[in-house]
Amino acid sequence: MSLRKLTHIDYAILGLLKQRPVSGYKIRMTFKKTALGNFSSSPGTIYPALKRLETLGMVKKKSHVSKKGHELFTITKTGIRALTEWLQQPVMKEDVAKNLNLLLLRFAFMDGLCSKENMQKFLESFKLATAKYIAELVKFQETESRHLPLSGRLAFAHGIASYKTTLRWCKTAQLQVSKNLSK
């Protein structure tokens, strides 16, 4: 029911509300001032998004704090289900290439919603997809890169270095999660 697909911001909002109920303004400030800053914090984005989520039954107003002009939003069971489904979506290689931040956001939200096993599964497929993508990039570099001007080659090299960092991160994250798992 109502599997109308949500936008990235919708999921980011759901993830925030999962941690604790907050107001629209708090959400805006979070998007503005924290590392989640790749999302728009403008009122014209947040408030319509909250309204959308409300009509979908994924968030609810907790209005007994009715100081007028300070409305807390809570995530509903439906919202939690949608969020969890999103978190457990398989890691696609386009995600690695185009939406890396989103993958990290998904991972960040997993605590408390996904089992450690699911987190491990996520990290493993993340790692594989990243390694595969790096291989593609390196192959391109070997064949085509000489035709690029210096700045182009350097920019391309940044991409490779960046994904290698991500690959290393996957491995350390796997270690950390498994350590946490066993204690």
Next chain:
Amino acid sequence: MSLRKLTHIDYAILGLLKQRPVSGYKIRMTFKKTALGNFSSSPGTIYPALKRLETLGMVKKKSHVSKKGHELFTITKTGIRALTEWLQQPVMKEDVAKNLNLLLLRFAFMDGLCSKENMQKFLESFKLATAKYIAELVKFQETESRHLPLSGRLAFAHGIASYKTTLRWCKTAQLQVSKNLSK
């Protein structure tokens, strides 16, 4: 005149056309299959964008290759001017936080349009902005990070590692450009 601001895709198209005249379809395939894949390659994006750029006088059809259904586009002087201005925009710290790829794209396009001195200036401010941003992230990590769950902390650590890689890249890029400058 006509300083109506262009979108990111518009600039990406201009940058491609600067290298050599290509068809709309070629542009689509480039966005689809190369590392520029963060841009949409759908016809509903590319063809309207080309039309927009054409009415702005930034690209022109080179239609003597009129095999019907294969129209090459060329960049005009106006287009080159707009592209160059964009490349020489100062590096803002929001760009580092939100549009890193765009900064790299700008750098990739600089060869042939900007002087080596301008490229050096770009890299220097890029490096400073990145270092500043890393400092902010580390500060946040020290104060707030303990309140985050494990997956949140790890995701945050990815951000820091990633920007450190970018910082290192800035330095090596500076070296490469200066080497190239002296020969």
Next chain:
DNA sequence: AAGAGCATGTAACGAGTTACATGATTGG
């Protein structure tokens, strides 16, 4: 008492997505 910051909203606009539609050319 005034101004800064908190807090919520709306309306117009532009751009990207999706889906559809068409036709030419090449390869098996």
Next chain:
DNA sequence: CCAATCATGTAACTCGTTACATGCTCTT
């Protein structure tokens, strides 16, 4: 000759951006 790929385009829809508008609350 049929399918796949090349190649271009359009229309409906939704979302995000920008700019505006309102009112409360705290501090100085």
